[in-house]
Amino acid sequence: MQNSRRNVPNILITGTPGVGKSTLCKKLSELTGLRWLEISTIAKENGCITEYDPVYQCSVLDEDKLMDGMEEAMCNGGNIVDYHGCDFFPKRWFDIIFVLRTNNTALYDRLTQRGYVGKKLEDNIDCEIFQVILEEAKESYDHDIVHELKNDTYDELNENVQKICVWLEQWVSQGM
Ligand SMILES: Nc1ncnc2c1ncn2[C@@H]1O[C@H](COP(=O)(O)OP(=O)(O)OP(=O)(O)O)[C@@H](O)[C@H]1O
Numbered sequence: 001m002q003n004s005r006r007n008v009p010n011i012l013i014t015g016t017p018g019v020g021k022s023t024l025c026k027k028l029s030e031l032t033g034l035r036w037l038e039i040s041t042i043a044k045e046n047g048c049i050t051e052y053d054p055v056y057q058c059s060v061l062d063e064d065k066l067m068d069g070m071e072e073a074m075c076n077g078g079n080i081v082d083y084h085g086c087d088f089f090p091k092r093w094f095d096i097i098f099v100l101r102t103n104n105t106a107l108y109d110r111l112t113q114r115g116y117v118g119k120k121l122e123d124n125i126d127c128e129i130f131q132v133i134l135e136e137a138k139e140s141y142d143h144d145i146v147h148e149l150k151n152d153t154y155d156e157l158n159e160n161v162q163k164i165c166v167w168l169e170q171w172v173s174q175g176m
């Protein structure tokens with residue numbers, strides 16, 4: 001059975017920037033005691049950002065260096081990985097994947113509040129409209145472990161946290 005050696009699962013929370021991954025992961029981590037691995041922060045702290053792309057206004061990640069540093073923690077289990085991409089992580093790391101989704105209006109407001117403008121704003125809105133991250137997750141992992149979660153409102157956020165907690169309790173008790 002895949003990942004049968006872990007006593008506690010690893011969860012991937014992914015989705016377009018601004019869909020609420022970190023907000024959800026923080027809550028989930030506080031409730032469950034699982035370790036929240038916010039990849040953007042970890043990458044910066046561990047020198048895994050190699051360059052800055054002036055066109056896309058974003059950092060370029062040294063994926064191999066990042067993954068080498070994460071391997072031991074991931075093998076031990078009990079991690080919530082938070083990142084806006086998912087195709088480069090080893091498939092064996094994750095027991096379940098949640099792709100957060102947000103409607104265009106809400107996402108537009110969240111990203112403009114953050115100061116995103118121009119190409120960066122448009123690219124992120126397009127990314128969500130064309131469900132790029134959902135497709136990436138389905139292409140990279142078994143379909144039955146990839147779940148979409150609507151995350152437009154704080155009520156939905158709380159429901160999502162609850163759903164994940166229920167799944168976690170079942171996984172731990174049944175050794176799913
Ligand atoms: N369910 C929600 N309903 C309404 N607002 C939300 C919700 N979740 C998060 N937000 C707000 O949306 C903004 C973006 O949230 P957050 O930083 O968690 O997104 P993210 O997916 O982690 O983004 P990034 O990929 O850039 O790290 C924040 O201002 C947050 O307060």
Ligand SMILES: [Mg+2]
Nearest residue numbers: 021022023082
């Ligand atoms: Mg975040």
